[in-house]
Amino acid sequence: MGGWTIGVIGxxxxxxxxxxGDAEPVTVETPWGAPSDTLVRGTIGDVTLVFLPRHGKGHRLTPTDVPYRANIDALKRLGCSDVLSISACGSLKEQYAPGDFVMVDQFIDRTFARNKTFFGPGMVAHVSMAEPVCSRLSGLAGDAAASIGAAVxxxxxxxxxxxxxxSSRAESHLYRQWGCDVIGMTNMPEAKLAREAELPYATIAMVTDYDCWRDDSEAVSVSNVLEVIKNNTDKAKKTLLALVENLQGTTRTPSPQGIETCLDFAMITAPTARDPALLAKLDAVAGRVL
Structure with a gap:
């Protein structure tokens, strides 16, 4: 399938x-509005990276206000073959300590104020989210993180x-009872939209705190996680460099989950009932099948 072009969402x-190398800012217009910020495209060896800060430079956007559809559409338009998300999170398990990296493989979506699909009236599609993460990409990223000394x-x-x-303390205890491991605010609907765009997606969740379920600990606040975030960011940058180094000279193969062709059997709206205006907006996301 050719080379690697990895979209990195910071x-x-x-x-x-x-x-x-050859880093260049790229402004992308999408049918879903503007992405979070200008994207930066460049290369390291024979791997292309396209970087997008999820909250915008200076952290301007709240988790709810992140333009998730525009971000994924922009990465698709720029030819990304895979998407690696790097996110801060809170821990819901004692063994996941601040500073640890968690290679997430499942999600529970409790968001409620965000646009969660590219599809809609006039073009309905249902993609599977049973395995929401690309196991190949997640494994490669986890190997890279371990190689730079991160606890993975x-x-x-x-x-x-x-x-x-x-979270409230009651919510934190509830999520622990559900068997959740970490908590964050940004990986949904990002992972769902990546799947609709047929982009293999993986996430490195970087633990900053123990949320608020530990009754003997100080509740989470911005001030007491900033130093952990700084250390995590340094490790994340080293992880990316290690990942790219490991990919040098390799040929990208399809995701084992068949993500690149997941829309083949997802479209349910009859061709005669499809909305031309919506189809036009899906030119990048679903152009392969439409």
Whole structure:
């Protein structure tokens, strides 16, 4: 399938990446509005990276206000073959300590104020989210993180909350009872939209705190996680460089989950009932099948 073009979505603290050759800012217009910020495209060896700060430079956007559809559409338009999300999160398990990296493989979506699909009236599609993460990309990213000395947990369930407020203590205990491992505000609907765009998606959830379920600990606040975020960001940048180094000279193969062709059997609206205006907006996301 040719080479790797990896879209990197940087979360809290990660507003740029290092080491890009021929780096160029790219402004992308999408039918879903403007992305969070100008994208930066560059290369390291034979791997192309396209970087987008999820909250915009200076952290301008709340988790609810992030233009998730525009972000994924822009990465697709720029030819990304895969998307790696890097996000801050809170821990819901004792063994997931601040500073640890969790290679999330499942999600529970508790967000409620966001547009969660590219499709809609006039073009209905249903994609599977049973396996929401590309196991190949997640494994490669986890290997890279481990190689730079990060404490890596392979697998975990991410509870996506609306925010921007942190959890109540009752909510934190409830999510622990559900078996969730980490909690964050941004990986949904991002992962769902990536799947609709047939983009293999993986996420590195970087633990900053223990949320608020530990009765003997101080409740989470911005001030007491900033230093952890800084350290995590340094490790995330090193992880990206290690990942790209490991990919040098390799040929990209399809995701084992068949993500690149997941729309083949997802479209349900009859051709005669499809809305031409919506089809036009789907030119990048679903152009392969439409």
């Amino acid at each position: 979360g809290s603290g990660l507003y740029e990446i290092d080491g890009l 947990h392979r697998g975990g369930t991410y509870l996506a909350m609306e925010g921007p407020q942190f």
